[in-house]
Amino acid sequence: MKLGFTAKEERFRAEAAGWLQGQLSGPFRDLRGLLMQGGHAQRRRDWERALGAAGWSCIGWPEAYGGRGATLAEQVIFAEEYARAGAPGRLGYMGVELLGPTLLAFGTEAQRRRFLPPIARGEELWCQGYSEPNAGSDLASVRTRAVLEERAAGPEWVVNGQKTWTSFAQFADWAFVLCRTEEGSRGHRGLSYLLISMHQPGVTVRPIRQMTGGADFNDTFLVDARTAAENVVGATGDGWKVAMGTLSFERGVSTLAQQMSFANELRTIVSMAEANGLIHDPQIRQRLAHAHIGLRLMRYSALRMLSSAEAGKLSNEAYTYKIFWASWRKKLGVLALDVLGPQGEIAAGASYEWELLPRLFLGSRADTIYGGTSQIQRNIIAERALGLPRESRSS
């Protein structure tokens, strides 16, 4: 056992922290503390470009594609400093954390050269087109279909179907889309992972208002949408494997440093309780302590995962991490509102817009739904980690 990072890693931390502090107390002061939800799209785009220009956007990628070849430990350190500095939720998240790693694992050299550098520069934003009205937890039942058509300029995929809950589709330049490319196939077979431009007449995005009041996700309609034949990641018909790879990134390293921004939320709640006297209430004290413990355990577990990953292993806690933090944060949301008291239920102004803590209360309800619901997570833990008999699957 050896806790703590090396001197070299600590120098890296200082460099990252210095840059972030400079930006967020300087030109990007206005974005400090903004989470994922809530507006400021143009400024967030500017921020993506600033990260890209300074080489802080996709630090784990090889330099050839716009990264820094940073180690896992450095990636976690950067993410920690990012959250500590109160840097905003990233509009580029889907490209940076989901598509990028997927292309590095499954893409062709030409695909990497075409798509990675613009993500790293903050110029192209991506969205994730998996879910459909009838394919959520049962993702393998997607119906969106794509067929290859011969055209003068070469063969092209023609895509038809409806994707839903597509986060940030309204800002995206491209989508990675799971669709059925084998007529009459069912389940995991016959699916492909296509890259589709959002800027074409065949793609229509319609915002869906969320319970928070905002509209960060959308319906995405694909009507004869087109993309070049080479824009399939992995082999045609092998899309399930690729899509699952992306999902594991969604539950992976990128979440290890989240506790830093969660810590900001907990600190705000503690300060509120200190200010309004609820800090003296024994029940609130117990709940604050529970929250503190959960937060520290996320950090300890993240360090464990990091150590295992550096040794090239996937350890058991990787199965339990997502459901642990998501359940924790939902409880934190309720605690936040209890500490705010009745006034917390009154909006500050004339519109349905909320400060940090009510936003946490509302927004955290999604944490146990996206990226695999908590029920699905439990199925996975029971079947894969504990080896219990599988559910019957009918599709």
Place this chain on the structure above:
Amino acid sequence: MQFTHSEEQQLIRASARSLLAARANAAQRRATLGLRAGYDPQLWRTFAELGWMGLAIPQAYGGAGLGWVELCLLQEEQGRLLVASPFFATSALAAPLIGCCAHEAQRQSLLPRIAAGELRIACALAGADGRPPLDGVGVSLESEGQGFTLSGVSDFVIHGDSADLFLVLARAPQSHGAAGLSVAALPAGTAGVTVHPHVMLDLTRPMSRVEFQGATVNRQQLLGEPGDAGRGIEQALDLARIALASEALGGAEYVLEMTTGYVKERMQFGRPIGSFQAVKHRLADMMIEVEAAKSAAWYAATVAQERPEELAEAAAIAKSYCCDAFFDCAANAIQLHGGVGFTWEHEAHLYFKRARATATLLGTPAWQRERLVRHFAAGSSPTPIF
């Protein structure tokens, strides 16, 4: 950054697991359950021969010179099988008390005997209401002539009826908090000391009430300076809490494995009950707690060696989280075994009871959480609830 056990540490775990499987399995435990001492003296001797009693004692005092991480691995392995050896009370509780409070000469006389397996120590720390030190101290120390006298009651004394030596936490009259505390070392059989063994809810860890009626001790029997043990005690208790948390983790992990095995075998409605989602999800919740408990206990054990400034926080987190996790897992184990889980014959109840008793010992989970709040919300003046 290396937050995984090294190969040497994994070897220690593996050898403990195979030794205990051979020498402290469920059938053998059944034999010791009826014994007054509550443990197998042969096994304790083997522990000493293997160097385990002095595993974390520095080599200068006859120990193996390893650290708290290694000691906690032994605790985990014993927790898996509910081994009730003098190991915890002597090596994980008394030894750090001596290490943190005693003078050099006292260390030299006591620690090598622990390592050699010559000394079983019982620590009389809590008062009759079971509140953890430093809140509840039931014994007072008054000076009399050249020496001192001890009077009062200490309860929940682990292995009180089979110890060779008592370490007694005592308070000077009118003192409060960490001030005025001393630790006295008394050989068993000292005049004015009576031991009343209890029938405990937890069948695997015998405890006694120990009464002191003017027992006399001299200056050399007090560890360190009289009245000056407060800080050392807190540090030693945190080390012991981490060891207990590790034991609870072992128990939680064991009941998870036991229950997983059972639901794969047990058939109802023509299917293994482990194929029902209501059963699966409970087991998944158990695994979530067990994994988090590992992070809590392993981190705390590492902190004990590497980061003294985080000791109190990490100990409070580990003690509260691991004990709660153990209790939840043991309770689920009974439920998922159905009727057989409610029998005396089945081992599930032994884990359930041990989980409850471990939570109580050295400060309940709620008490640890209250400590934590004082730690991170400084300046708050809590309404006392304990």
